[in-house]
Amino acid sequence: MLIAFIAVLLAAAIGGIWSGLRHVRDAQLVRMARTTVQTAEVRAKNAEEQLQVAIEELRYLAADRIPAAVLALTHEHAPVPGLLHPQAANAQLAKAMRDVLSSATDAAAGERDRVDAAARAAMRGATSKVQSLLYQTQSVLHDLQHELDDPRLLELDFRNELALRRIQATAVLCEAWPGLARSDSPLAEVVIGAQSRVAGYARIKMANHLREQRLGVVARAAEPLAIAVAELLANATSYSHPDTAVPVTIQQSGGRGALVVVDDAGIGMDDETLARARRLLAGPDTLLLTELGNPPQAGFAVVGRLVKQYGFSVHIESSPYGGVRAMLRVPAELLTVLDEEHTLSVLVPAPADTAAPQRPAEPLEDSPVTEAVPLPSRRRRSPKTAAARPVAAVPQPEAAPAARTPEQAGALWGALQDGTRSGRTAAGNATGDEQGDIRS
Amino acid sequence: MTAGRPGTSGAAAAPKGGPPGGRGRRLIPAYLATGGRERPRGTAGFDRLTLLVATDQQPPELDFGPEHRRLWTLLRPGALTVVECAAHLGLPVSATVFLAADLVGGGHLLARSPVPKAEEIDRTLIERLLVGLRALP
Amino acid sequence: MDSVPSPEPATAPAAEPRPGQVRYLPATGQTLMKLIITGPFGVGKTTLIRTLSEIPTLHTEEVMTRSSVGHDDLKGLPEKATTTVAVDFGRLTVPGDLVLYLFGTPGQERFFPLWQDIARGALGALVMADTRRLADSFPVMDMVEEEGLPYAVAVNRFPGAPAHSDDTLRKHLDLAPQTPLVQCDARNRRDSIGTLIALAEHVLTRLPEDD
Numbered sequence: 001m002l003i004a005f006i007a008v009l010l011a012a013a014i015g016g017i018w019s020g021l022r023h024v025r026d027a028q029l030v031r032m033a034r035t036t037v038q039t040a041e042v043r044a045k046n047a048e049e050q051l052q053v054a055i056e057e058l059r060y061l062a063a064d065r066i067p068a069a070v071l072a073l074t075h076e077h078a079p080v081p082g083l084l085h086p087q088a089a090n091a092q093l094a095k096a097m098r099d100v101l102s103s104a105t106d107a108a109a110g111e112r113d114r115v116d117a118a119a120r121a122a123m124r125g126a127t128s129k130v131q132s133l134l135y136q137t138q139s140v141l142h143d144l145q146h147e148l149d150d151p152r153l154l155e156l157d158f159r160n161e162l163a164l165r166r167i168q169a170t171a172v173l174c175e176a177w178p179g180l181a182r183s184d185s186p187l188a189e190v191v192i193g194a195q196s197r198v199a200g201y202a203r204i205k206m207a208n209h210l211r212e213q214r215l216g217v218v219a220r221a222a223e224p225l226a227i228a229v230a231e232l233l234a235n236a237t238s239y240s241h242p243d244t245a246v247p248v249t250i251q252q253s254g255g256r257g258a259l260v261v262v263d264d265a266g267i268g269m270d271d272e273t274l275a276r277a278r279r280l281l282a283g284p285d286t287l288l289l290t291e292l293g294n295p296p297q298a299g300f301a302v303v304g305r306l307v308k309q310y311g312f313s314v315h316i317e318s319s320p321y322g323g324v325r326a327m328l329r330v331p332a333e334l335l336t337v338l339d340e341e342h343t344l345s346v347l348v349p350a351p352a353d354t355a356a357p358q359r360p361a362e363p364l365e366d367s368p369v370t371e372a373v374p375l376p377s378r379r380r381r382s383p384k385t386a387a388a389r390p391v392a393a394v395p396q397p398e399a400a401p402a403a404r405t406p407e408q409a410g411a412l413w414g415a416l417q418d419g420t421r422s423g424r425t426a427a428g429n430a431t432g433d434e435q436g437d438i439r440s
Numbered sequence: 441m442t443a444g445r446p447g448t449s450g451a452a453a454a455p456k457g458g459p460p461g462g463r464g465r466r467l468i469p470a471y472l473a474t475g476g477r478e479r480p481r482g483t484a485g486f487d488r489l490t491l492l493v494a495t496d497q498q499p500p501e502l503d504f505g506p507e508h509r510r511l512w513t514l515l516r517p518g519a520l521t522v523v524e525c526a527a528h529l530g531l532p533v534s535a536t537v538f539l540a541a542d543l544v545g546g547g548h549l550l551a552r553s554p555v556p557k558a559e560e561i562d563r564t565l566i567e568r569l570l571v572g573l574r575a576l577p
Numbered sequence: 578m579d580s581v582p583s584p585e586p587a588t589a590p591a592a593e594p595r596p597g598q599v600r601y602l603p604a605t606g607q608t609l610m611k612l613i614i615t616g617p618f619g620v621g622k623t624t625l626i627r628t629l630s631e632i633p634t635l636h637t638e639e640v641m642t643r644s645s646v647g648h649d650d651l652k653g654l655p656e657k658a659t660t661t662v663a664v665d666f667g668r669l670t671v672p673g674d675l676v677l678y679l680f681g682t683p684g685q686e687r688f689f690p691l692w693q694d695i696a697r698g699a700l701g702a703l704v705m706a707d708t709r710r711l712a713d714s715f716p717v718m719d720m721v722e723e724e725g726l727p728y729a730v731a732v733n734r735f736p737g738a739p740a741h742s743d744d745t746l747r748k749h750l751d752l753a754p755q756t757p758l759v760q761c762d763a764r765n766r767r768d769s770i771g772t773l774i775a776l777a778e779h780v781l782t783r784l785p786e787d788d
Contacts, residue, residue, distance in 0.1 A: 518601025
């Protein structure tokens with residue numbers, strides 16, 4: 001009985017102890033659970049915050065960062081913003097978003113390159129056709145100039161040449177061949193030829209300091225060099241006051257090369273513009289039409305492309321005349337000396353030693369004996385007017401010039417009265433349809 | 441336009457020492473001689489057969505281009521017509537007229553039109569011509 | 578006129594100038610006249626002018642070339658010469674202080690709209706023809722007649738070209754009775770002077786008797 005009682009007591013005691021122990025453990029568990037819950041709450045809160053950050057970052061990525069990065073492909077100074085919350089962002093999230101950004105810009109760049117290449121190809125086709133037509137026009141005009149004495153043919157030829165320069169520059173920019181092969185040509189003529197392609201050509205004054213007057217440019221580089229010099233001259237004339245001269249000097253340089261130096265008294269370039277111009281002149285590997293700006297500023301880009309292809313070089317710096325000095329160096333391997341018989345154009349500043357063009361007597365054609373064929377017949381005509389014209393209509397010195405408005409005539413005459421040179425200048429300005437290059 | 445002209449053969453047959461520019465497409469256009477002007481100086485018309493004579497006044501280098509001085513130099517020894525000057529300079533007549541007009545305006549050349557006027561072409565003149573032609577060696 | 582032209586080149590003018598030498602005119606006292614020498618390509622205009630001229634025939638000429646642009650030409654091949662532009666002229670001083678300028682003028686139809694300009698101030702025109710291709714001269718004859726410019730026809734007797742009588746040629750050319758026709762060898766100076774005389778005589782007949 002007692003034992004049973006003890007046993008009961010014992011059991012009760014043990015139960016009590018156990019129960020006490022359980023209470024202790026329960027309390028611990030509760031505390032632990034509470035901590036866990038609190039931690040989970042914190043974590044959940046953090047996660048929610050992270051999600052919020054991620055959503056904001058993604059929105060920002062889509063709305064701002066990707067467009068900015070794509071824009072920066074063409075505008076190197078366009079800022080590309082980083083994360084909105086750099087401290088709050090998860091490292092993995094940040095990396096993933098960087099990946100999205102680069103993937104998007106890669107895709108954009110690839111697509112842009114494809115579109116640009118397609119545009120260039122289309123332009124090549126068009127320029128080639130137009131260039132061909134303009135050359136045909138040039139040939140006809142050239143024929144007519146030697147048949148007829150109307151000065152308007154000269155004016156037309158000039159207009160045609162301006163159009164040719166534009167189309168040829170565009171073609172070069174689109175990676176086309178310059179479209180014209182020349183034979184070895186005197187450097188002085190290449191430069192004067194380039195001068196003739198520029199609207200303000202009358203302001204360009206070439207000084208010929210070549211020791212060897214027959215210094216020539218090898219055939220393959222002659223036309224590319226003419227294009228490049230024309231672009232440098234166009235840049236110089238369009239960024240300087242119409243009343244100022246654009247001096248050009250050609251000279252031989254120390255290392256058997258030659259130098260074409262173009263100065264202008266224009267507005268010059270700021271450092272950034274100069275840096276960009278130099279990059280273009282160095283001939284960057286890729287050059288997209290979309291990078292040329294709007295309106296396109298193509299002159300130096302054209303030169304750069306030719307520099308890359310033909311091996312001459314151009315350096316620009318501040319000119320002692322106030323504007324920009326461009327120095328085009330022609331290396332020895334692009335130069336040659338032309339044979340003695342090559343007659344320089346009278347339009348080239350050179351020693352006046354060239355004789356009149358002469359030609360050896362030509363043999364009469366050997367006409368093969370032909371069979372007597374029946375002769376064709378014709379019907380004679382009568383004069384178009386009832387009264388035949390006088391025996392000889394003699395030139396009428398006072399013949400009225402071509403139709404021109406009194407205003408135009410007055411302006412032209414006024415310009416001419418100021419003397420030849422200023423007249424040239426004024427007339428040259430009247431044709432000032434140059435398009436600006438990259439000066440700002 | 442007779443036989444034997446280089447035009448019928450290839451570019452290689454083009455004469456050396458020929459006109460400026462040699463073979464190939466022209467490099468230097470004649471309109472450079474106009475200095476950007478549409479009309480020659482002055483209003484007096486020049487004909488192909490206007491006779492040009494140089495005066496003693498050399499055209500100063502400052503005011504005239506090389507082509508002007510070349511024309512004046514060409515004419516120093518004697519008279520030539522505009523069309524002959526044009527051929528010697530390798531320029532079209534129209535461009536040569538610009539140069540001649542500039543030089544006449546500056547007193548460096550004299551121009552004379554020895555071409556008979558319409559009313560002067562009479563039987564006497566043509567008879568003189570016939571007598572002259574028949575007297576040719 | 579049916580004699581076969583001598584095969585040698587015509588006697589050179591007495592004082593054929595050396596290349597590079599400029600033959601100047603007296604500054605005063607001369608009367609200058611302009612004649613047009615025309616006809617189809619290759620008919621002998623340059624030869625006739627060269628035969629008569631006291632100065633080397635001067636060309637305002639360049640060998641023109643076709644544009645090398647186009648898909649066939651993008652390989653950078655040198656251009657091919659395709660056409661020669663030339664305005665030939667010569668000068669002939671005639672006793673009596675007269676100087677004749679002979680202008681070789683293309684007889685191709687594409688130049689016709691411009692003929693008034695070309696022929697301005699000319700006494701007359703010598704239209705040249707070749708019996709092997711007589712019809713090539715028809716268009717320019719039509720045009721000269723329509724312009725009312727006095728002209729004579731010079732048939733250049735190329736070696737080997739079929740010979741025809743003046744009458745036959747006149748008939749086929751449908752020449753007016755007063756229009757002179759002369760058969761000549763453009764390399765021969767006497768022959769060539771003869772063509773000018775024929776033209777001058779014709780010009781004379783068209784002038785009023787009395788002024």
